[in-house]
Amino acid sequence: MEQLFEGLLNDHLGFVVWAAVAFLILLFLLAKFAWNPIMSAITERERSIEDALLKAEAAKEEMARLTNENEQLLKDARAERDLILREARHLKDQIVNEAKSVANVEGARMIENARLEINSLKAVAMADVKNQVATLSVEIAEKILRKQFADQHAQDELVADLLKEVKIK
């Protein structure tokens, strides 16, 4: 045992010092030029990946939200369109109906007017015809009378007939 420790410092102190110096220099150099840049780069990259993932998640949510919104919009638009269409149809029907009724009324009125006119014209025409018939009758009667009065005999016969007739009646 004593032999083991004999000259321990003399022989081995040098190596211990060299090893310690080498290790400490290595530690210092690696810490400054390797570990710090590497660790910060790794941490940075991890953070950026995490960020990217979070952003992707957010984008997905945003996308879903937008899609929802779009759908809602679309639904609204569709509903509005339906409403407008319905209204338009309604309006059209109304207009058509109105037009129809107006037309009917007008038609009726015109027909009525026409009838009235026809009636009045008819009346006028009838009056005219009556007048002419009267005139003609008078003329005919005149002519006949003239002829009758030319023949005494015939006159008498006639008077007799007329009288006969009157008597029968």
Add this chain to the structure above:
Amino acid sequence: MTGSIAALGAGLAVIGAGIGIGQVGGKAMEGIARQPEASSKIQTAMIIAAALIEGVALFGVVVALLGK
């Protein structure tokens, strides 16, 4: 002759370590078989325990060989 006695001491130290590490390894395997999902944690604990036992054994071996 002293050299062989030192070797005997080293051997005894190794027997102890062998039993100890065997126990640790066996129990760790049982643990892994029971809970395979905890295998990585069990492995870590096992290696640490084995290393500690080994440290004691090596200490014994070194003392035995140096003290001859």
Add this chain to the structure above:
Amino acid sequence: MDFRHILNSKKIFLRVILGVLFTLTTCKTFAIQEEKAPVEAKNAEQEAFNPTTAILEHIADSHYWHLWGETSIPLPVILFTDKGTEFFYASEFHHGHEAHQGKYYTYKLIEDKIRVVNAEGAVDKEASSHIYDFSITKNVVALWIAGILLFIIFFSVAAAYKKTVGKAPRGLQSLIEPVIMFVRDEIARPNIGYRYQRYMPILLTIFFFIWINNLMGLIPIFPGGANVTGNILLTFVMAFIVLIVVNFSANKYYWKHIFMPPVPVWLYPIMIPVELIGVISRPFALMIRLYANISAGHIIVLSLISLIFIFKTLWIAPVSIIFVLFMDVLELLVAFLQAFIFTMLTALFIGTAVEEHHH
């Protein structure tokens, strides 16, 4: 912890292939070296091959970096003596055969340790106790190589991060990033809590430093092969740094737990020393564990190779090679596992030191 993905990937396949390569080269280099030893032994009174000496020589630190055969790189020797600083190359020692006349003393390499010798060639213990060996040994050089390698790798990775801001990692970056994430998510965060970021640099440095040194130690040829993490002095330095980091980041709850543990007052004389020993013993266990594990791996590989020279037959070589291959593959796992455990326990100790709530 979950490193199954590492086991399942193609990397394990790659490692197996590398392991085969390493093993083949291991055998070759050691074969050369061990052949040399018996030859020398024959010259010196036909001494038998002693595997213990050979193995311990291989895992020990040295003033030479052995390359192959008789070729080795002599490393610089720096000595702080009580009279002044000495500087020369280890080649002056001629592998311990000759003494070197320095400026102040005469030095000789005895069992790869520098000792002062007097005129008759005997060791002068008095004078030897005044010299401090600050040589750039094999392990120091291996440390520098590992450090430079680490710096190059991580500097380029950091540059890649600057270049590909906000993009997926590529090339070396994508190889390293999962490991960094592993250290952060499996080691630092679960054990330290939300303040883990402050300790990331030291944890990452410890992890990669141990890992690369373990792996370099598995390479049997030049840039690797040094048993750096299997050197108790290096593990002592690392454990000491951990001790300092843990105790300097400790909060009042930690100290309260040590000096005013929740036990009856009459137990304090027992509890306080026990807790104080605990403070020291935890880094001590770290030191011993790493040293012993890595050294054990090297010793097993070298022992298997030594079989060839113990049995003095080439027929045992295939057996050795297969076993060494198996061990090398296992050591690849151990290299990672020990780095992981050292870092894990460091994080655990820091975690207990900075823990807020206490029972």
